[in-house]
Amino acid sequence: MQGVYLDHGATTPLDEEVLEAMLPYLKEIHGNPSSVHSFGSKARKGLNEAREKVAAALNASPEEIFFTSGATEANNIAIQGVARALSSRGRHIITSSIEHHAVLDTVHYLGQVGFDVTFLPVDRYGIVDLDALVDSITEDTILVTVMTANNEIGTIQPIEKIAEICRERGIYFHTDAVQAIGHLPINLKEQPIDMLSLSAHKFYGPKGVGALYCRKGTKIGQLCFGGAQERKLRPGTENLPGIVGLGRAIELATSDIENKSKNLAALRDRLIRGLLEIEDVRLNGHPQKRLPGNVNVSVLYVEGESLLLDLNLKGVAASSGSACTSGSLEPSHVLTAIGLDHQTAQGSLRLSLGKSNTAGEIDYTINSMKEIVQRLRKMSPVLKK
DSSP states (O other): OOOEEOBTTTOOOOOHHHHHHHHHHHHTOOOOTTOOSHHHHHHHHHHHHHHHHHHHHHTOOGGGEEEESSHHHHHHHHHHHHHHHHTTTOOEEEEETTOOHHHHHHHHHHHHTTOEEEEEOBOTTOOBOHHHHHHHOOTTEEEEEOOSBOTTTOBBOOHHHHHHHHHHTTOEEEEEOTTTTTTSOOOTTTSOOSEEEEEGGGTTSOTTOEEEEEOTTOOOOOSOOSOOGGGGTSOSOOOHHHHHHHHHHHHHHTTTHHHHHHHHHHHHHHHHHHHHTSTTEEEOSOSSSBOTTEEEEEETTSOHHHHHHHHHHTTEEOBSSOGGGTTOSSOOHHHHHTTOOHHHHHTEEEEEOOTTOOHHHHHHHHHHHHHHHHHHHHHOTTOOO
């Protein structure tokens, strides 16, 4: 069998239709969208159309969409922007203990410059404790930021309940929705979310481009200066080909989302069932409230790195967690937060499925895993006797 790609949580392949939409802006329409001449007008038209597509996919208004280099930048703009704008009102920020490092590192920085940060605990499935959230809110709380779905274990958070708690108390709510776009329906006219971050390469768009939704009226301070682009929130000449690609990608990703997610979840469940047939393998994350393409397991008495290397030799691409922390010798903060010990966390594997995966690839992966685990356990110095 040819290569089996099961690392869609890290990045997805560029969709052919997205590439086709981008090509005119790479070859022919080369004007700067800010220029007043006809070349600039053509470029600006593409920019505006992409903004409208992103807004339509999220059920937001075009003027609430700001293009960025990706979700990491969008997260920084949202979190640091609110901190700058509201620091005179309060200096307390709440987040979860299992956020992506694009959020965790940002709030850690704010903690170093005088803000108070609360990290909410999660249960064994990775779901935020809502009572702890309510108890953590003070008069100084200005922002709560909790991801829509976890990038490692796939657990879906009760975002609407969290957002409602914040709305009732006049606190801004931001969510990193990177893993959710194209898998979970987002309706920002109905959901009380103030800010939302996304990245195109997670839903078959190009790398290096993302967006921040910022609800009209949300107070947010500038981080960067030097131009009027994106209404000064993200100055600098826009990555027009990437933005056009993002617009087409989110348009495709959010069409017929219910059926696509149902089909992907069926493959996910097939993979989970097969992997749990292996002795001493446990599923991480919520068994039902999880992303349709996410599988995260811990294989006892085997190192995750060895699993990855052997799977790669068999043509299967997977990961041990977030691509942004690959190479780290420390166990995943997400897995330790849900109660896994160091050794179990180190033996964990994330397999993230996408629209091109087949049942045959899933079965091949299961059989490969059974063979690899059996062989590695025979060599394991910590194998249970």
